[in-house]
Amino acid sequence: MPRLLAVLGGITVIAILGFIMLPAVVVTLAAFNGRAILSFPPETWSWRWFAKALAYEDFGSGFRNGLIVTAWASTIALVVGAAFALALERYEFRFKRTLEIVLLSPLVVPHFTVGLGFLILAAQLGVARGYAVVVACHVVLVLPFVLRSVYVSLRNLDPRLELAAASLGAPPHRVLTTVTLPLLLPGLVSGWLFAAILSFNEFTASLFVTAQRTQTLPVALYNYVREYADPSMAAVSVLYIVLTAVLLTFATVFLGLGKVLNVEAPR
Amino acid sequence: MNQRPFLRIFVTPAALCAVGFVAALLAVMQYSLRAYVPGSLEAGGFTLANFTALMKPLYGRVFLDTVWICFLTAFFTLIVGYPLAYALVHARNAALKSVILVITVTPLFLGEVVRTYSWIVVLGNNGFVNAMLLKAGLIDAPVQLMFTHFGVVTALVHVTLPVMVIMLAAALTHIDRDYVRAAASLGAGPIRAFLTVTLPLSTPGIIAGVTTAFAWTFSAFATPQLIGGGQVNMIANLVYQLGFASFNFPFAASLSVAGLALTFAILALLRAAARPLERLGPH
Numbered sequence: 001m002p003r004l005l006a007v008l009g010g011i012t013v014i015a016i017l018g019f020i021m022l023p024a025v026v027v028t029l030a031a032f033n034g035r036a037i038l039s040f041p042p043e044t045w046s047w048r049w050f051a052k053a054l055a056y057e058d059f060g061s062g063f064r065n066g067l068i069v070t071a072w073a074s075t076i077a078l079v080v081g082a083a084f085a086l087a088l089e090r091y092e093f094r095f096k097r098t099l100e101i102v103l104l105s106p107l108v109v110p111h112f113t114v115g116l117g118f119l120i121l122a123a124q125l126g127v128a129r130g131y132a133v134v135v136a137c138h139v140v141l142v143l144p145f146v147l148r149s150v151y152v153s154l155r156n157l158d159p160r161l162e163l164a165a166a167s168l169g170a171p172p173h174r175v176l177t178t179v180t181l182p183l184l185l186p187g188l189v190s191g192w193l194f195a196a197i198l199s200f201n202e203f204t205a206s207l208f209v210t211a212q213r214t215q216t217l218p219v220a221l222y223n224y225v226r227e228y229a230d231p232s233m234a235a236v237s238v239l240y241i242v243l244t245a246v247l248l249t250f251a252t253v254f255l256g257l258g259k260v261l262n263v264e265a266p267r
Numbered sequence: 268m269n270q271r272p273f274l275r276i277f278v279t280p281a282a283l284c285a286v287g288f289v290a291a292l293l294a295v296m297q298y299s300l301r302a303y304v305p306g307s308l309e310a311g312g313f314t315l316a317n318f319t320a321l322m323k324p325l326y327g328r329v330f331l332d333t334v335w336i337c338f339l340t341a342f343f344t345l346i347v348g349y350p351l352a353y354a355l356v357h358a359r360n361a362a363l364k365s366v367i368l369v370i371t372v373t374p375l376f377l378g379e380v381v382r383t384y385s386w387i388v389v390l391g392n393n394g395f396v397n398a399m400l401l402k403a404g405l406i407d408a409p410v411q412l413m414f415t416h417f418g419v420v421t422a423l424v425h426v427t428l429p430v431m432v433i434m435l436a437a438a439l440t441h442i443d444r445d446y447v448r449a450a451a452s453l454g455a456g457p458i459r460a461f462l463t464v465t466l467p468l469s470t471p472g473i474i475a476g477v478t479t480a481f482a483w484t485f486s487a488f489a490t491p492q493l494i495g496g497g498q499v500n501m502i503a504n505l506v507y508q509l510g511f512a513s514f515n516f517p518f519a520a521s522l523s524v525a526g527l528a529l530t531f532a533i534l535a536l537l538r539a540a541a542r543p544l545e546r547l548g549p550h
Binding site: 237 | 274382479
């Protein structure tokens, strides 16, 4: 009986993993399809959609704009989020709970509402729809993830190490820079990585706050899918999937993704 | 000596972000009460007209449809996510655990557009599923999967699955294995031990997962837009259409406000409904 259950469970899990990977596998097949019209399995194979996708101007500029927005947004979110996580874990202060709720609420507020809000706010303040608006919007959206990531590693940090440094005469800023921050490094790196990946992929709010000049990659991809049906988009998807899988494998092996996501008990 | 070094430096930037976010939400609320000036991005004077216009049956249907799709998605994501979370937590081999984790989490980072496009390739009339079914001789003509609730919900389940698994796994990780061992030693079989011990103890994770899946689905835009193709409309699609096709930002704002109110009402309801269940939990 337990053996039968284990076999059934194994089959269920494999089926679910198959469901998760199905679109990625299918889109990879489509990307190497020689013809413009989909057929499974492809009759001819070719790399030409990759060449076409890489040469497409909107994807190129979307990629560059995306990198600019992501670099700013994830770095700002990291600094703001790490500082606030430290304050949350260490101190009591007025409006602590309110501030925490407001900063975590972008997790449940629909992104189209956030995007629309920043769009209207920018218009009312007379700010042009430049990078600043997009970055501000992204910072707010990725901040909850940075907060969580840094907060979890703070909880796992041994406070006695800081006390030891302080008792040996280190002033607070030295304790922070030589003990706390180095010990937090894995949490900071994974928090930044999460923020960067989420910001780079953010679509719904970006659709509202970007203009032609600041269009990020997901927005460019969306506009392409709406207008064209050739497999260039499949080629971009494959590049995306490969890059993300590599980054996440790196994060799992070197940073302990399981611990950051809190799905593994700390040992 | 100052007992709270750096407090101000630590909190001020976060406070500024919070102010920016609240200001953006207030801007939406303020716009929802303004009159629409056709052909202009500016809004007119204060009015309740946007909210009375929301009462039209057309919008009521979109709201109902949105909530229904959110429920279906949250439900099926839970059903599909639970076994995976269980396997992730109970995998004995560290490498297997990493493989399950990476496969589960990767889609979370692909973004809505790439994933939705992939599902179009899977579900389209000359897409993967139809090609396979035709080849196997099970069907004579392609089955319509695109532009249906089925297609939209399938893709949305795929989108919300990673978050669900992470939240369920977090809850399952923190259940003391001794409870299950105790149940087994008292004669409970594996199914009974699961149903009477593990499942009730994981309720906080189930509640967190369902709540998040619900909120995420409510927020989805690209999936219903591209896979629904105008046949399946959610609030997000209507807001975008009103904003960028008719430039009626005040009305788009009032829809957003109504959507936000609905999200919070349903989340509060879910929480209230879950309270008796939560008492079964680890207390």
